[in-house]
Amino acid sequence: MAALNFQEMIAALERYWMEYGCVVMQPYHTEVGAGTFNPATALRCLGPRPWKTAYVEPSIRPTDGRYGENPFRFQHYFQYQVILKPAPDDVLDLYFRSLEAIGIDVRAHDVRLVEDDWEGPTLGAWGLGWEVWIDGMEVTQFTYFQQLGSLDLDLIPAEITYGLERLAMFLQGKRTAFEIEWAPGVSWGDVYRENERQWSAYNFEHAPVDTLMRRFAEHEAECAYLVDQRLPLPAYDQVLKSSHAFNLLDARGAISVTERASYIARVRNLARRVAQLYVELELQTLGEREEADARVAV
Amino acid sequence: MPALLFEIGCEELPAAACREAAEQLPELCRRQLGAEPSALFIGPRRLALVVDNLPERTPDEQRRGPAERAAFDENGNPTKAAEGFARSLGLAPADLERRDGHVWGTVPGVALAEIAPERLAELVRGLAFGKSMRWESAPIRFSRPVRWLCAKLDADTVPVDVQGIPSGGVSYGHRFAHPGSLEIESADTYADRLRSAGVEPAADERRDAIIRGLEAIGGWSDPGGVLEEVVHLVESPVVLEGAFDEGFLALPERVIVTAMQSHQRYLPLGGNRFAFVANGGEAELVRAGNERVLEGRLEDASFTFERDVRKGIDGLADELGAITFVAGAGSMADKTARLVRLVTELGGGEASREAARLAKADQAAELVREFPDLEGYIGAEYAGLAGYPQAVCRAVEEQYLPDSAGGPLPETEPGRVLAVAERIDNLTVAFALGERPSGTRDPYGLRRAAIGLCRLALTSSFPIDVKALVALDHRLLVQQGAAVSDESPDDVHEFVAERLEGLLDVPVEYVRAARGSGLTQPARLAELAVALSRLPEARLDAVHTVYTRASRLGGKEVGQAAERVETGLLVEEAEREVVETMDRVAPAIEAAVGQGDFDAGLAAAAELDPPLERFFEDVLVMAEDAAVRANRLRLLLDVRDLVGRLGDFSQIPR
Numbered sequence: 001m002a003a004l005n006f007q008e009m010i011a012a013l014e015r016y017w018m019e020y021g022c023v024v025m026q027p028y029h030t031e032v033g034a035g036t037f038n039p040a041t042a043l044r045c046l047g048p049r050p051w052k053t054a055y056v057e058p059s060i061r062p063t064d065g066r067y068g069e070n071p072f073r074f075q076h077y078f079q080y081q082v083i084l085k086p087a088p089d090d091v092l093d094l095y096f097r098s099l100e101a102i103g104i105d106v107r108a109h110d111v112r113l114v115e116d117d118w119e120g121p122t123l124g125a126w127g128l129g130w131e132v133w134i135d136g137m138e139v140t141q142f143t144y145f146q147q148l149g150s151l152d153l154d155l156i157p158a159e160i161t162y163g164l165e166r167l168a169m170f171l172q173g174k175r176t177a178f179e180i181e182w183a184p185g186v187s188w189g190d191v192y193r194e195n196e197r198q199w200s201a202y203n204f205e206h207a208p209v210d211t212l213m214r215r216f217a218e219h220e221a222e223c224a225y226l227v228d229q230r231l232p233l234p235a236y237d238q239v240l241k242s243s244h245a246f247n248l249l250d251a252r253g254a255i256s257v258t259e260r261a262s263y264i265a266r267v268r269n270l271a272r273r274v275a276q277l278y279v280e281l282e283l284q285t286l287g288e289r290e291e292a293d294a295r296v297a298v
Numbered sequence: 299m300p301a302l303l304f305e306i307g308c309e310e311l312p313a314a315a316c317r318e319a320a321e322q323l324p325e326l327c328r329r330q331l332g333a334e335p336s337a338l339f340i341g342p343r344r345l346a347l348v349v350d351n352l353p354e355r356t357p358d359e360q361r362r363g364p365a366e367r368a369a370f371d372e373n374g375n376p377t378k379a380a381e382g383f384a385r386s387l388g389l390a391p392a393d394l395e396r397r398d399g400h401v402w403g404t405v406p407g408v409a410l411a412e413i414a415p416e417r418l419a420e421l422v423r424g425l426a427f428g429k430s431m432r433w434e435s436a437p438i439r440f441s442r443p444v445r446w447l448c449a450k451l452d453a454d455t456v457p458v459d460v461q462g463i464p465s466g467g468v469s470y471g472h473r474f475a476h477p478g479s480l481e482i483e484s485a486d487t488y489a490d491r492l493r494s495a496g497v498e499p500a501a502d503e504r505r506d507a508i509i510r511g512l513e514a515i516g517g518w519s520d521p522g523g524v525l526e527e528v529v530h531l532v533e534s535p536v537v538l539e540g541a542f543d544e545g546f547l548a549l550p551e552r553v554i555v556t557a558m559q560s561h562q563r564y565l566p567l568g569g570n571r572f573a574f575v576a577n578g579g580e581a582e583l584v585r586a587g588n589e590r591v592l593e594g595r596l597e598d599a600s601f602t603f604e605r606d607v608r609k610g611i612d613g614l615a616d617e618l619g620a621i622t623f624v625a626g627a628g629s630m631a632d633k634t635a636r637l638v639r640l641v642t643e644l645g646g647g648e649a650s651r652e653a654a655r656l657a658k659a660d661q662a663a664e665l666v667r668e669f670p671d672l673e674g675y676i677g678a679e680y681a682g683l684a685g686y687p688q689a690v691c692r693a694v695e696e697q698y699l700p701d702s703a704g705g706p707l708p709e710t711e712p713g714r715v716l717a718v719a720e721r722i723d724n725l726t727v728a729f730a731l732g733e734r735p736s737g738t739r740d741p742y743g744l745r746r747a748a749i750g751l752c753r754l755a756l757t758s759s760f761p762i763d764v765k766a767l768v769a770l771d772h773r774l775l776v777q778q779g780a781a782v783s784d785e786s787p788d789d790v791h792e793f794v795a796e797r798l799e800g801l802l803d804v805p806v807e808y809v810r811a812a813r814g815s816g817l818t819q820p821a822r823l824a825e826l827a828v829a830l831s832r833l834p835e836a837r838l839d840a841v842h843t844v845y846t847r848a849s850r851l852g853g854k855e856v857g858q859a860a861e862r863v864e865t866g867l868l869v870e871e872a873e874r875e876v877v878e879t880m881d882r883v884a885p886a887i888e889a890a891v892g893q894g895d896f897d898a899g900l901a902a903a904a905e906l907d908p909p910l911e912r913f914f915e916d917v918l919v920m921a922e923d924a925a926v927r928a929n930r931l932r933l934l935l936d937v938r939d940l941v942g943r944l945g946d947f948s949q950i951p952r
Contacts, residue, residue: 072598086434089445092309096474107474109587110579112531113342115312117429128431128442130310135587136562136574144431144443156433170587175594253620261625 003172006182009102010056010164013080016101017054020094022082025055030237031244034059034120035081035161039236042123044083045145046275047282048154051085056164060244062203062251068196071176075199076192080162087144087158095142095160099134103171109134118143122243122267124150124275127159139167149275150268203251213254216245216263223270232278239270299353300411300452302331303485304418305339305346305469306425307446313530315427315441316501319345326424330417331410332356339489339499342530343473345425346499348485352451356407361387363394363401411451418449418458436462446470453484471495472534475578496578497533505529508575511537517567522559522671531563532577540564540589541571546596549603550679556669557595564592599665606663611680615659626781627727630658636774640719643770645760650712653693656681657716660694674698700750707757714758721751722764725794726771729787730780748794752801755820765791765818791818798824804831807950814946815891822894829896830945838950840907841900845938845947847910851919852934858924859931867929872916875909876933884940891943903941910937 004012018024028038035041035057044051057079065075082098084091092113096106113130118141120126129143141161145153165177165188174180178189223238246263249255255263311319320340327335327347339346363369369380376384376391380401384391387403394401410417423438430439438444438460447465449456455467468479469492476495482488492499498507508528512518515537528535546554547570558564558572565573572592576584606614618630627633637654646654660666660677678695682688689712696713697720699706708714728734728742735744755762765788772786792813798820799809804827812827830838852859868874883902890899919934921927941947 066601070598070601072594072601089435089443107578108580108583110576110584111474112577113310114531115310115314128429135579135584136591137587144433146431156431169594173586173590175590175597256620260622 004103005172005184006164006168006180006188009168009171010080012102013098013162014054016098017082020052022052022054022084025053027055027057028240030240031060032057032240033061033243033247035079036120036125036159037123037240037243038081039233041081041083041159042125042148042271043232043236043275043278045085045148045153045157045159046151047279048286049282050155051083051157054080054082057081060247062199062207062247065196065200065203065251067200068193071178071189074165074177074192074196075203076195077177078164080164080167082160082162083157084160085157086155091158091160092142095132095140098160102167104134110136113142114138116141121264122246123148123271124268129159134170137166137170139163139170149278150272151275151279203248207248207252209249209252209254212245212249212252216242216249219245220266220270223274227273227277230277230281232274232281235270235277236274239267239274242270243267299351301485302333302349302352302414302456303346303448303450303482303488304348304421304456304458305344305446305448305482305488306422306444307344307448307470308342308440308444309442310342311345311441311530312429313527315429316340316342316345316530318427318441319425320501322425323347323421326421330421330424331414337489337500339492340501340530341497341499341504341533343497343533344469344499346448346488348488350486352410354411355409356413358407359405361403361405363403366396366399366401369394369396369401411454411456414449414451414456415458418447418456419460422447422458422460422463436460448482450482450485450488472497472578475534498535499533501529504532504535508535508537511535511575512565512573515539515567515573518565518573519568520559520565521555524559524563524565528563528575532575534578536576536578536581537573538576538581538585538588539567539571539573540585540592542589542593542596544570546570546593546600549596549600550676552672552675553599553603553665553669554596556671557599558592560669560671562588562592562595564588599668602664602668606665606676606680607683611656611659611677611684611686614662614680615656617662618658621661624727624731626731627775628778628780630661632778632780633723634658635778636723636771637716637719639774640722640767640771641715643767644715644718644762646712646715646719649687649689649693650715652686652690653697653712653716654719656686656690657694657697657720700753703746703749707753711759714754715760718751718754718758718762719767721747721754722767723771725751725790726768726787727775727780727782729768729790729793730772730775730782734789734793744793745797748797749801751794752797752820756801756824758821761819762821763818764794764820794820795823798827802827804828811945811947811949814949815943817891825894826896826945829900830950833900837900837904839952840904841941841944842947842950842952844903844906844910845941846952847914848934848937848941849948852931852938855920855931856935858928859935860925860928861932863932863936864925864929867926869926870913870917872909872912873930873933876906876913876937879906879909880936880940887940887943896944899944903944906937906941 014024025040032038038057040053059077059079062075064073066073099106112133114133116129116131118127125148127143127145131138132140132142143159145157145159168180172180178193180188182188182191219238219242223235226235320338323338324335333349333352335347336350337348363383364379369377371377380391384394384403387405389403394403427441430441432439433443444463447458447463448467448469449458450467458465467482469482471480472495480495482491489499498504555566558566567573574588618634621630623630623633637657638651641650641654660673663676665676666673674695674697678691681691681694689710692710693712693716696708697716699708699717708717724747725744728744733742768790769786775782795813799806802809802824808831809827811830812823815826817823883905886902887899919930
């Protein structure tokens with residue numbers, strides 16, 4: 001059997017996790033640095049309600065762009081994100097079977113779990129886990145979240161983040177992402193190389209520093225306002241937008257040494273307030289539902 | 299006696315957690331079972347121990363109760379105290395024995411088979427990891443989730459009750475080669491059973507197998523020390539060999555080696571070949587995959603290298619203002635400015651100053667951000683490519699030497715000067731920010747820095763005055779607006795001097811005595827310590843007597859001493875003689891200390907012995923007349939301080 005191309009691989013992952021019982025979501029509508037930041041992970045992992053989801057997420061990291069010259073570094077690439085909350089005892093076996101579902105014979109290859117502890121300072125988040133290697137290629141980040149939004153988690157989720165380009169490179173035996181076959185006759189490079197060139201130029205040379213600084217402060221203020229209005233979901237979008245503004249400013253080299261830590265702390269602070277409010281409303285909703293259930297039972 | 303096996307089955311543990319468990323398990327085994335483990339099996343998916351001869355019962359324990367007098371009344375009947383004590387041990391008063399004026403009860407040991415389930419559960423809970431996590435099913439913390447427990451007492455399965463973790467007589471073999479459960483028949487067949495399922499459970503066996511494999515290939519090296527981690531990354535080690543495109547050999551050698559080792563944990567074989575340790579799979583497929591990954595990493599490194607080279611070392615140096623050195627102590631550009639000033643103060647020439655200016659430039663290099671181990675080395679490469687003289691490049695590379703206790707020192711003079719400045723600045727900044735090492739806590743590696751500084755000082759031809767350099771560096775920090783106090787951290791000098799105790803081949807009391815001299819150059823301190831230790835017994839006695847007699851009496855009554863010795867108040871011949879001798883030897887001592895001719899200084903100090911001897915015979919220090927008394931006390935203190943220039947002799951036991 002020929003190796004799956006990029007889109008077939010994604011489709012196979014979608015099918016696998018859908019059949020397992022995940023809610024298959026779609027990429028979020030604003031820039032995120034990783035699938036973790038999508039509220040389907042960052043917020044849904046909070047609180048006492050179980051949750052299973054899977055989705056593709058474009059990962060936007062302005063400082064990582066290289067104008068499409070270096071075929072190993074991009075400011076835009078794809079992750080496949082799976083959240084199982086709480087993590088079932090056989091979560092690793094589930095994951096290994098997903099590799100089989102896209103055509104990887106785990107017995108023929110050298111599949112390894114190598115210690116990798118994850119920390120997201122802007123999100124106030126950390127967890128322990130691994131990077132998964134296949135024949136030396138890191139294809140997945142696997143994390144048991146312990147904290148999000150600076151809050152200890154009630155149910156410990158497993159986060160499985162497949163690096164789709166790396167996975168496809170392994171699957172198709174390609175050395176660079178540009179060579180990956182996306183669809184028959186169309187490579188990843190055909191689809192995204194020019195994108196890398198133009199966005200790198202924007203991120204490093206043209207993103208408007210003064211405007212971004214103003215926007216950062218505006219998003220921050222709007223987030224605080226929305227928290228006061230007890231609207232954590234729109235408030236969280238402002239966290240993401242301020243975080244992206246910070247990333248662009250960083251790529252522009254516009255953030256000094258001393259400012260850097262304070263920007264990160266400001267975003268983390270917003271994330272914490274949103275997370276607290278989100279959990280509070282979750283508990284309230286659950287309480288009301290239990291009361292309603294109790295009435296029905298009577 | 300029965301044999302016990304206990305296996306804690308885990309999801310893949312980090313190597314550090316394996317080491318922590320290996321350290322703790324013997325003690326936990328002793329504490330919970332009263333027995334020594336005969337074997338430990340430590341690896342990524344299991345922590346196991348076997349006790350070959352487990353005692354049937356825990357030993358009987360003797361417990362001491364109340365005093366005999368309190369335990370029995372005058373009629374010889376047990377008191378309430380005796381009854382309570384007996385009851386607390388589950389005994390009757392009649393069971394108590396009398397010995398050594400007390401009553402004693404014997405608590406019989408318990409059958410280990412009975413308590414093993416509970417004790418083994420305690421053992422699991424007793425393991426503590428530097429980093430631990432929670433997971434859903436079990437209410438314990440562990441390095442990674444525990445997924446099964448397997449305990450056998452001979453052929454019997456011992457159920458171990460840790461909530462949420464299945465326990466039984468079942469283990470699991472190699473994750474992929476032998477999926478499914480594995481019945482363990484008995485403790486003594488455990489290891490062989492696992493080996494039949496593709497797992498080598500003993501870390502030592504895995505290490506030996508890996509080294510045998512590497513030796514069979516030959517020519518391997520492990521400069522980054524990844525082997526110990528690799529031992530705990532595999533359960534079924536297979537050593538394989540790979541090669542990459544020779545075109546990548548154009549990269550500096552250490553870039554290639556670091557790309558191999560830092561992330562991939564490969565072992566360089568020289569040239570374009572490398573070895574790696576797989577955990578299974580089909581050799582050809584696994585080799586091809588690893589070769590492709592390494593070539594990708596090297597290609598990526600080439601891009602990064604070329605980007606850095608295009609910016610050039612000077613371009614990189616220009617970016618240092620945007621990189622923090624340590625929070626509170628400004629940027630790398632600030633640090634660079636301090637280094638340039640310090641090497642100038644140290645008498646460094648053109649090459650030293652140029653090297654100091656470029657020393658931290660590679661902190662802005664992408665390659666160093668990727669591979670921090672390349673700092674210094676890659677800066678030197680970039681400086682060379684930009685056409686800087688060899689002396690400058692060497693100094694940039696050598697600034698981090700020595701990087702370990704016995705590690706090599708810089709070979710060039712500019713390298714030495716820069717290495718000294720680098721350490722002075724690291725120590726000053728840390729101390730000024732209140733980050734002194736305490737106990738085992740030394741996050742900035744300051745002890746190592748201080749030891750390195752001592753070694754540099756002991757072998758350099760130029761003077762290194764730690765106290766003055768720290769004061770200068772601190773002034774620069776204050777000028778740069780760093781968040782430090784206005785007081786120079788004087789204790790840096792003490793901290794550095796203290797390291798000499800472990801470095802010099804001189805009994806420690808002589809080093810301590812020398813440190814009391816107030817000398818601020820480690821090299822001079824070392825010379826003084828050596829001079830003191832080699833002093834002929836008679837001379838040491840003489841100086842020691844002068845110092846201790848003067849300081850004992852003078853030191854006790856400092857408050858009463860005059861501000862300075864008044865010649866007019868010197869009544870006795872003996873005290874005048876002391877002053878005259880002082881006047882004669884003081885310049886000699888000063889000069890000797892200044893030149894580091896400590897033998898001459900000590901000879902001069904010894905001349906004070908006879909007059910001081912007479913002084914103590916003829917003169918009553920604590921005279922009636924307060925002014926005379928104060929004058930005499932001051933005289934003694936002056937003697938102490940003068941001789942004290944050659945050390946604190948009270949540190950040398952006589």
